[in-house]
Amino acid sequence: MNCLWTKVLNKSRLCFLAASTRPAARLLHVGQRASLTKAFSSRDVEVFAELTGDTNPLHLDPDYARTTSFETPIVHGVLINGLISAVLGTKMPGRGCVFLYQEIRFPAPLYVHEEVLAEAEVRKIKMSFAFIAVTCSVKDKVVMEGEVMVMMPEEQQRN
Numbered sequence: 001m002n003c004l005w006t007k008v009l010n011k012s013r014l015c016f017l018a019a020s021t022r023p024a025a026r027l028l029h030v031g032q033r034a035s036l037t038k039a040f041s042s043r044d045v046e047v048f049a050e051l052t053g054d055t056n057p058l059h060l061d062p063d064y065a066r067t068t069s070f071e072t073p074i075v076h077g078v079l080i081n082g083l084i085s086a087v088l089g090t091k092m093p094g095r096g097c098v099f100l101y102q103e104i105r106f107p108a109p110l111y112v113h114e115e116v117l118a119e120a121e122v123r124k125i126k127m128s129f130a131f132i133a134v135t136c137s138v139k140d141k142v143v144m145e146g147e148v149m150v151m152m153p154e155e156q157q158r159n
Contacts, residue, residue: 028122028130028152034092035119038083040075042112048079074109080144083118084134088150092120093130096153104134104146114138120148128152 049055054076057064065073081104088097110116116136124131130152136144 028093028125030122030125032092032122033119034087035117036083036087036091037115037117039113039115040079040110042073045073045075045079045112048076052076052078054078070109070111073112075112077104077106077144080106080110080116080118080136083116083136084120084144084148087118087120087134088132088148092122092132093150093152097130098151099148100129100151101149102134102146103148104144106144108141108143110136110138110143116143123147125152128154 045059049060058068058070059073059076062073065071081102084102085099088099089095116138118136119134121133122130123133128151130150132148132150134144134146134148135142
């Protein structure tokens with residue numbers, strides 16, 4: 001008999017919801033993937049520059065950017081990397097994970113208003129740590145790639 005019916009049928013009996021009534025967290029597995037997409041606006045880049053103090057004109061000044069090989073402002077690499085943090089913190093492993101290590105490369109620029117796909121795939125799990133390959137791309141152009149290590153939330157760790 002579930003807790004609700006126990007309360008209705010026998011008012012004097014106390015009924016406590018056990019932790020097991022909470023939906024079970026899905027354990028991570030090798031090959032598991034998650035992703036999100038985002039197009040950064042000029043305002044996103046400006047706000048990031050204000051928050052961090054990274055006011056490099058390559059990101060903010062179209063006139064300056066025209067004098068470079070990029071020809072137009074590019075999105076901060078760390079802002080792109082923030083998408084990976086969003087995938088890891090909200091989708092996989094999700095709530096409670098801790099980002100411990102990363103090794104990333106930026107093989108091509110991301111321009112303002114380009115829609116970028118941020119993807120993560122679990123490559124290895126060792127004890128409470130997940131090793132995850134990450135990529136950010138615009139169509140066939142990879143703008144960021146690398147590997148990260150996260151500590152999984154306790155409810156996703158295998159016993």
